Amino acid sequence: MEFQLKKILNNLRIGSISTKRGLIDTPAFMIVGTQGTVKAMSPKELKDIGAQIILCNTYHLFLRPGPEIIKRLGGLHKFINWDLPILTDSGGFQVFSLSNLRKITEDGVSFRSHLDGSLIFLSPEKAMEMQLILGSDIAMAFDECTPYPADYEYALKSSLLTISWAKRCKNYHQNHNSQDQALFCIIQGGMYKELRLRCLTELSEIGFDGYAVGGLSVGESKKEMYEIIEYIGKEMPHDSPRYLMGVGDLRDVLVAVENGFDMFDCVMPTRNARNGTLFTSTGRLSIKRAEFKDDPTPLDEKCTCYTCKNFSKAYLRHLFLSREILSMRLNTIHNLSFYINFFKDMRESIELNRFKEFKNHWENILG
Amino acid sequence: MEFQLKKILNNLRIGSISTKRGLIDTPAFMIVGTQGTVKAMSPKELKDIGAQIILCNTYHLFLRPGPEIIKRLGGLHKFINWDLPILTDSGGFQVFSLSNLRKITEDGVSFRSHLDGSLIFLSPEKAMEMQLILGSDIAMAFDECTPYPADYEYALKSSLLTISWAKRCKNYHQNHNSQDQALFCIIQGGMYKELRLRCLTELSEIGFDGYAVGGLSVGESKKEMYEIIEYIGKEMPHDSPRYLMGVGDLRDVLVAVENGFDMFDCVMPTRNARNGTLFTSTGRLSIKRAEFKDDPTPLDEKCTCYTCKNFSKAYLRHLFLSREILSMRLNTIHNLSFYINFFKDMRESIELNRFKEFKNHWENILG
Numbered sequence: 255m256e257f258q259l260k261k262i263l264n265n266l267r268i269g270s271i272s273t274k275r276g277l278i279d280t281p282a283f284m285i286v287g288t289q290g291t292v293k294a295m296s297p298k299e300l301k302d303i304g305a306q307i308i309l310c311n312t313y314h315l316f317l318r319p320g321p322e323i324i325k326r327l328g329g330l331h332k333f334i335n336w337d338l339p340i341l342t343d344s345g346g347f348q349v350f351s352l353s354n355l356r357k358i359t360e361d362g363v364s365f366r367s368h369l370d371g372s373l374i375f376l377s378p379e380k381a382m383e384m385q386l387i388l389g390s391d392i393a394m395a396f397d398e399c400t401p402y403p404a405d406y407e408y409a410l411k412s413s414l415l416t417i418s419w420a421k422r423c424k425n426y427h428q429n430h431n432s433q434d435q436a437l438f439c440i441i442q443g444g445m446y447k448e449l450r451l452r453c454l455t456e457l458s459e460i461g462f463d464g465y466a467v468g469g470l471s472v473g474e475s476k477k478e479m480y481e482i483i484e485y486i487g488k489e490m491p492h493d494s495p496r497y498l499m500g501v502g503d504l505r506d507v508l509v510a511v512e513n514g515f516d517m518f519d520c521v522m523p524t525r526n527a528r529n530g531t532l533f534t535s536t537g538r539l540s541i542k543r544a545e546f547k548d549d550p551t552p553l554d555e556k557c558t559c560y561t562c563k564n565f566s567k568a569y570l571r572h573l574f575l576s577r578e579i580l581s582m583r584l585n586t587i588h589n590l591s592f593y594i595n596f597f598k599d600m601r602e603s604i605e606l607n608r609f610k611e612f613k614n615h616w617e618n619i620l621g
Numbered sequence: 622m623e624f625q626l627k628k629i630l631n632n633l634r635i636g637s638i639s640t641k642r643g644l645i646d647t648p649a650f651m652i653v654g655t656q657g658t659v660k661a662m663s664p665k666e667l668k669d670i671g672a673q674i675i676l677c678n679t680y681h682l683f684l685r686p687g688p689e690i691i692k693r694l695g696g697l698h699k700f701i702n703w704d705l706p707i708l709t710d711s712g713g714f715q716v717f718s719l720s721n722l723r724k725i726t727e728d729g730v731s732f733r734s735h736l737d738g739s740l741i742f743l744s745p746e747k748a749m750e751m752q753l754i755l756g757s758d759i760a761m762a763f764d765e766c767t768p769y770p771a772d773y774e775y776a777l778k779s780s781l782l783t784i785s786w787a788k789r790c791k792n793y794h795q796n797h798n799s800q801d802q803a804l805f806c807i808i809q810g811g812m813y814k815e816l817r818l819r820c821l822t823e824l825s826e827i828g829f830d831g832y833a834v835g836g837l838s839v840g841e842s843k844k845e846m847y848e849i850i851e852y853i854g855k856e857m858p859h860d861s862p863r864y865l866m867g868v869g870d871l872r873d874v875l876v877a878v879e880n881g882f883d884m885f886d887c888v889m890p891t892r893n894a895r896n897g898t899l900f901t902s903t904g905r906l907s908i909k910r911a912e913f914k915d916d917p918t919p920l921d922e923k924c925t926c927y928t929c930k931n932f933s934k935a936y937l938r939h940l941f942l943s944r945e946i947l948s949m950r951l952n953t954i955h956n957l958s959f960y961i962n963f964f965k966d967m968r969e970s971i972e973l974n975r976f977k978e979f980k981n982h983w984e985n986i987l988g
Contacts, residue, residue, distance in 0.1 A: 290939065294946040297931070319914065319939045326915045327935050335931045547686065548693045564664070564702045568694050572657065572686045579661040579949060 255392065255436035255463055257495050261605060265488060265514040268604045271495055273391040274434050275331070276306060276338045280495065280516040283502070283597045284309045284341055285590060286524060289318070290334045293524050294579075294586040297336050303559065303591045304598070307339040307391075309519045312384050313348035317367050317374070321387045329389035341519075342390035344381045344423075346397040346440070347468070347500070358398065360415070378422035386430055394466065395423040397440040402473040409444030413453045416442040417460075424460050438464035438497060445478050447485050454489055464517075465490050466497035471506070480509055487513030504533075504596060505620050508613045511600065523593045527585035530574045533592040537619050541585065546571045559591035560584070622759065622803035622830055624862050628972060632855060632881040635971045638862055640758040641801050642698070643673060643705045647862065647883040650869070650964045651676045651708055652957060653891060656685070657701045660891050661946075661953040664703050670926065670958045671965070674706040674758075676886045679751050680715035684734050684741070688754045696756035708886075709757035711748045711790075713764040713807070714835070714867070725765065727782070745789040753797055761833065762790040764807040769840040776811030780820040783809040784827075791827050805831035805864060812845050814852050821856055831884075832857050833864035838873070847876055854880030871900075871963060872987050875980045878967065890960045894952035897941045900959040904986050908952065913938045926958035927951070 259269040271278040285292050285300065287308045292300060300308065310330060315321075327333040330340060349356060349363050356365035362377030381396035397416040400409050420439045427437045439462040443449030450467075457465065467486055470479050483498065487510070490496045495516045501507065502520015510518070523533065530541045534554040539546075541553075552562040553570065561570070561584040573581035596616075603612035626636040638645040652659050652667065654675045659667060667675065677697060682688075694700040697707060716723060716730050723732035729744030748763035764783040767776050787806045794804045806829040810816030817834075824832065834853055837846050850865065854877070857863045862883045868874065869887015877885070890900065897908045901921040906913075908920075919929040920937065928937070928951040940948035963983075970979035 289943045289945060290936075291943075291945050291947045294950075296927075296947065296950065298927070318943060319935070323915045323935060323939075327917055327933060333933070333936055333939075335936070548690045550694055560663075560665070566694060566700070568686070568690060569657075569700055569702070572690075572700075576656045576658075576685060578656060578658050579946060580658045580663065582946060583661075583663065583950075 255434065257464070257493065259493070262492075263604065263607065263609075266512060266604050266609055267514060267516065268601045269516065273339045273436070275391055278306045278339055279598075279601060281507075281511050281597060281600060282307060282517050283507075283593050284517060284519040285593075286519055286521045287334075288521075289314050290330065292586075292590075293528065294582045295590070297334070299560075299587060300336075300590075301338070303587065304594045305338070305590070307341060308336065309341045309343065310334075310388070310390065311345070311348060312342045312381060312388065313345035313352070313376075315388065316345060316376070316384050317369050321384050325387045329387070331389060339391040340388075341392040342385045342388050342394065343499075344385070344394040344396040344440070345376055346381070346394075347399045349376060350399045350401065358415070360418070362396075363398075378419040379426045382423050382426040382430070386427075386433070386435065389433060390435060392436045392438060392464065393427065395420040395437065395439045395462070397442055397468055399472070400442045400444045400469045402444070402469070404444045406446060406449075409442075409446050409449050413443040413449050416440065417453060417456045420457055420462075421460055424462070436463035438462055438466050438495075440466045440468040440499065441486065442469050444469060445474060445482065447482070450482060450486050451489060454486060458491055462494070464495040464497060466499050466517075467515075468499045470498065471501045471503075476506070479506065483510050483515070484513050487515060490514065502593075504616060508600075508616060511604075512609070512613065523589035524586055527589040528582045530581075530585065532585060533589055535619075537621070541567065541570050541574050543571075553588055554592075557588065557591060557595075559588050561588040561591075622801065624831070624860065626860070629859075630971065630974065630976075633879060633971050633976055634881060634883065635968050636883065640706045640803070642758055645673045645706060646965075646968060648874075648878050648964060648967060649674060649884050650874075650960050651884060651886040652960075653886055653888045654701075655888075656681050657697065659953075659957075660895065661949045662957070664701070666927075666954060667703075667957075668705070670954065671961045672705070672957070674708060675703065676708045676710065677701075677755070677757070678712070678715060679709045679748060679755065680712035680719070680743075682755065683712060683743075683751050684736050688751050692754050696754070698756060706758040707755075708759040709752045709755050709761065710866075711752070711761040711763040711807075712743055713748070713761075714766045716743060717766045717768065725782075727785070745786040746793045749790050749793040749797065753794075753800070753802065756800060757802060759803045759805060759831065760794070762787040762804065762806045762829070764809055764835055766839070767809045767811045767836045769811070769836070771811045773813060773816075776809075776813050776816050780810040780816050783807065784820060784823045787824055787829075788827055791829070803830035805829055805833050805862075807833045807835040807866065808853065809836050811836060812841060812849065814849070817849060817853050818856060821853060825858055829861070831862040831864055833866050833884075834882075835866045837865065838868045838870075843873070846873065850877050850882070851880050854882060857881065869960075871983060875967075875983060878971075879976070879980065890956035891953055894956040895949045897948075897952065899952060900956055902986075904988070908934065908937050908941050910938075920955055921959075924955065924958060924962075926955050928955040928958075
């Protein structure tokens with residue numbers, strides 16, 4: 255993996271990550287494909303809308319279908335028929351948000367599967383082993399996602415554990431990685447700036463291909479989130495990609511990009527699509543609203559996606575009310591196209607020194 | 622609409638129906654798109670697999686979104702973005718299978734909507750009016766679908782009502798059709814051959830663009846169904862399309878084609894796909910079976926559909942067990958491709974005087 259910055263202006267930056275499977279323009283939005291599929295989309299449609307990378311969840315794929323099957327099928331890319339870059343998370347976040355009866359020790363985490371209740375043990379080494387089997391282009395170190403709220407003592411303990419685990423991940427990965435897989439670490443530390451900085455400093459000393467900020471967008475206020483983003487953004491290594499995990503509200507993205515972040519992921523465009531909430535150049539709309547019942551116009555006159563070029567709001571409303579699968583498909587195509595184009599336009603605005611206008615424009619629309 | 626027979630051999634026949642929106646090769650399989658969408662498919666994908674006509678349900682579209690909205694949106698083709706032929710059923714079958722508290726009089730049927738319980742009245746004239754608003758290429762006369770079992774007296778009364786309603790449909794249609802919409806009638810009469818024949822004779826005297834057999838595949842034995850198919854097939858007008866409604870089990874299709882039927886529709890390929898039952902050149906399979914858990918081969922080596930060209934059984938099993946939308950999509954693409962190709966191969970076998978071999982081959986596989 256190689257990271258090249260094309261332009262830097264204060265903290266604003268555009269660049270690209272090259273991997274053997276393809277280029278990722280940054281700032282980048284990574285589409286979430288939890289179980290080895292982006293919900294409602296085919297790989298072909300993802301390419302058609304311009305997706306350059308997707309994110310898959312190690313925890314989910316570890317439980318089902320399991321590493322052995324993916325290994326026998328030739329790795330994740332082949333299994334899911336996606337030949338562009340994939341980032342896999344480490345499973346840390348899901349262990350803490352989805353599983354029951356988890357028990358954390360220095361060694362790793364024991365937990366019960368949310369699928370069948372079976373007892374499973376995940377450690378830094380196992381998370382690395384699994385991601386090497388998956389063969390993702392970017393792997394994430396196994397971390398403990400600090401919950402919100404967390405007192406100082408807990409956050410300190412949690413970030414020290416994350417640092418120690420990151421070291422073990424790096425060791426394991428160095429000794430077993432034979433396939434150009436990049437390894438990113440995750441900065442924890444809750445809402446405490448000094449813990450975030452300490453975590454970042456120690457992780458930088460270990461050295462990783464990229465640096466992620468985890469444990470945000472987990473229940474804290476926007477003010478708290480922005481404080482951490484603004485603080486840690488300027489402290490992070492300049493020559494490596496900076497990834498803000500799980501943040502995808504476009505208002506937050508604008509703030510994070512302004513503070514030097516390069517990568518984002520979020521289920522918002524896909525989940526909202528399935529719930530009938532759609533993004534347009536003039537704001538969000540709920541497709542079930544009665545006012546659209548005989549509206550012959552597309553969702554967004556400015557959009558050139560398959561949905562907007564072929565279907566009216568009236569039809570999309572009919573499909574949504576009828577709970578048809580095509581509703582989820584057409585809505586997802588549109589929302590993902592919107593996100594991909596938003597990021598493309600944002601990169602262009604940085605290139606043309608017009609990010610401030612871009613941000614103002616969208617802040618007015620997004621409210 | 623024009624119907625041309627290309628070849629006749631005993632009762633076997635191949636031909637084509639030309640409409641202003643396109644050609645339909647017969648024997649034809651019509652894909653069911655109940656609510657104005659073929660479940661899990663986009664219009665583009667339907668064209669890609671070679672669909673020449675789809676069937677939409679007047680009853681469902683009458684209840685939701687309702688005729689006024691479709692009218693304002695420029696008709697059904699425009700509303701759903703499908704520019705090839707559409708056949709609409711009359712709503713008769715759904716009134717009898719889905720609605721509650723129906724009351725049948727000579728005038729029409731009062732029933733309660735299965736969606737919201739509202740009281741609705743449907744008559745031959747209303748069914749015609751609705752189908753003219755939809756603007757389908759082929760409309761069906763409003764019938765009473767004789768239930769199974771039905772005693773002779775009920776079946777007689779029911780078929781007389783169907784004849785009387787068909788006459789009213791024809792009258793209304795003749796006076797209001799300004800758009801080349803063809804009108805087919807439906808032969809009822811339960812399991813009584815003489816009632817079927819009487820119904821057919823009287824309907825032929827009225828004169829329709831095509832003749833359908835309704836009230837089969839409603840619970841009777843295969844033997845009973847085949848007896849009616851064999852009996853009525855050879856009595857039906859030779860120069861008009863013959864449509865066997867709601868029958869799509871391929872074993873039944875083979876018998877019906879042998880007895881001169883030209884058109885079929887059935888939810889089987891789409892519904893089975895969503896339930897994980899898939900058709901292949903060597904028989905049906907259930908994708909959830911454990912034996913497929915690490916099977917790297919496609920569903921069907923002989924199939925060239927998007928699913929078979931790009932995905933393994935192992936991945937399809939994973940998607941099915943994970944209840945992913947892509948599972949329903951890929952399975953539906955495959956099953957519909959299979960049906961479309963089955964009909965294509967069947968037509969070719971008739972052309973080449975090899976239908977008997979074709980039928981034997983498939984009867985062995987289908988069991």
